[in-house]
Amino acid sequence: MTRILHVLDHSLPMHSGYTFRTRAILRAQMARGWDVRGITGHRHGAAGPAEEVVDGLHFHRTPGQAATGNPLLREWRDISAHADAIDSLIGRWRPDIIHAHSPVLNAMAAQRAAKRHDIPLVYEIRAFWEDAAVGNGAGTEGSPRYWLTRQLETHAVRAADAVAVICEGLRADLVSRGIDADKIIVSPNGVDMEQFGTPVARDPALTAKLGLEGADVVGFIGSFYDYEGLDDLIAAMPRLVRARPKVKLLLVGGGPCEQALRDQATASPFADHILFVGRVPHDRVEDYYAQVDILAYPRKAMRLTDLVTPLKPLEAMAQGRLVAASSVGGHRELIEDGVTGALFAPGEPAAIAAALAGMFADRDFWDNRRAAARAFVERERNWSSNILRYEPVYEQLLQRPQRISAAA
Incomplete structure (x- = not known):
């Protein structure tokens, strides 16, 4: 049975558009017969145990609290803590695919663990973090922080084995940055009918x-x-x-x-x-x-x-x-x-x-x-059919000759 580890910002029991999309993806993949789990970083603010099942979905939590102090140092520490937690879970559970979801901090943490264990990495972008910050009033377009975040996003996309985006607008933007269009699939927002x-x-x-x-x-x-x-x-x-x-x-x-x-x-x-x-x-x-x-x-x-x-x-x-x-x-x-x-x-x-x-x-x-x-x-836009878009990508990555088998 194929094992998929989803690297997440936050999840159920928190309620947001982000968690509802995650729930739909995980449910559909479980219905497909895959073994699926999620791991959240320090931005998951709901109290709870280090490992829990919510609404039938299995989640692990990165231990500790979000770092404080200088924003860049804080984010770097959070990435490191998240990467360590992913690494530890891989050692215990041995997934076949790592599927990291935006923001880019999750991709950076997942890349460390994926590289160490030679596990294929899919990076899914639901929104560019720099633009989301502008939309939420936490950033300014064209600022140094905006530019840096954009560079990190582009680097993360280049480093991933495959990329998923939720709409054509995001796909076109990545192609304009020089990303190979064949590397990107569109997995649009959908509804659990x-x-x-x-x-x-x-x-x-x-x-x-x-x-x-x-x-x-x-x-x-x-x-x-x-x-x-x-x-x-x-x-x-x-x-x-x-x-x-x-x-x-x-x-x-x-x-x-x-x-x-x-x-x-x-x-x-x-x-x-x-x-x-x-x-x-x-x-x-x-x-x-x-x-x-x-x-x-x-x-x-x-x-x-x-x-x-x-x-x-x-x-x-x-x-x-x-x-x-x-x-x-x-x-x-x-x-x-x-x-x-x-x-x-x-x-x-x-x-x-x-x-x-x-x-x-x-x-x-x-x-x-x-x-x-x-x-x-x-x-x-029905999740029961949307989920099929991931399948050929997963299958292609699982056929990599250098991949270490999860059953080894």
């Missing part, structure tokens, strides 16, 4: 509790980062309410921008049409999807959003919900305007309001668009 493929019915009690009876409901369910453009969505509400007096905006989640968004909503002349729910348990998320007519994703235009495809619109489409999104590159890979959803200009509240008002005004197309969106997810 067994989990998200059966929409739940709207709960009338929850509808009443939220005050949404008879409302046209626009919703966002996710993390409140600046690049998500929720300030533009709130700014669009006055125009949208004038066009659709019964419209309400339901915001589910939280994050760094939450207080600023709440303050903006309070100052809006239509504050009573904007509802913040806060974070909800993951097992209740589907109940909130069921309350929403149109899920809105008004991401701002920047490198991160142009290169990276988000997961949330796919989950909404799998749930049979309508989606409207800004026309950044990451959304254009997922949504065909007028067929599976609606696209509007990023950063323009007037365009957001016009797109949403137009969708509410013409309900005749709703069923067809929902069906087309769900069919797209089932056909091209």
Whole structure:
């Protein structure tokens, strides 16, 4: 049985888009018959034992706490601790493939252990770390740290035996850096249709509790980062309410921008049409999807959003919900305007309001668009089929003549 060790930033029981993609990959690989485990670094902040099974998935933890002090020294120490933990686990479990997932610190730690044990290494990039830092407000494009991180990313890609990325935007960027296109596969974000493929019915009690009876409901369910453009969505509400007096905006989640968004909503002349729910348990998320007519994703235009495809619109489409999104590159890979959803200009509240008002005004197309969106997810973004993209890569790497057999 082929053994795959996934080197991760963090994992379940923490909840994030990162951990949900990891869960989907590991579950699908286990269903394929592979023996799969994950190991997390010091950025995994959930308390727990050094080895645990969560939701049927087997995880190991790097011992100790994240280093402190100078950022470069701190990250170097964390890489070393992670590499030592990977090395120790390899000695006990002897995987056939190491599959490291971004950020690049994980790839650097995994490369040390892979080289020592002569185990093939796949490096999977979900977003470039330097661009993610800019999107989260923790970095500046063009800064020395940005440049250094970009160089490390390129080096890690060159050193890996194979590279996976989640979308065409990331692949094109790597090719522009001189990386051989044949070395890169695209393993796009997907949906576990067994989990998200059966929409739940709207709960009338929850509808009443939220005050949404008879409302046209626009919703966002996710993390409140600046690049998500929720300030533009709130700014669009006055125009949208004038066009659709019964419209309400339901915001589910939280994050760094939450207080600023709440303050903006309070100052809006239509504050009573904007509802913040806060974070909800993951097992209740589907109940909130069921309350929403149109899920809105008004991401701002920047490198991160142009290169990276988000997961949330796919989950909404799998749930049979309508989606409207800004026309950044990451959304254009997922949504065909007028067929599976609606696209509007990023950063323009007037365009957001016009797109949403137009969708509410013409309900005749709703069923067809929902069906087309769900069919797209089932056909091209279903994890049960996405997982097949890794298989030929693994098989090729396992045939390396210099490889040391895990059974040795």
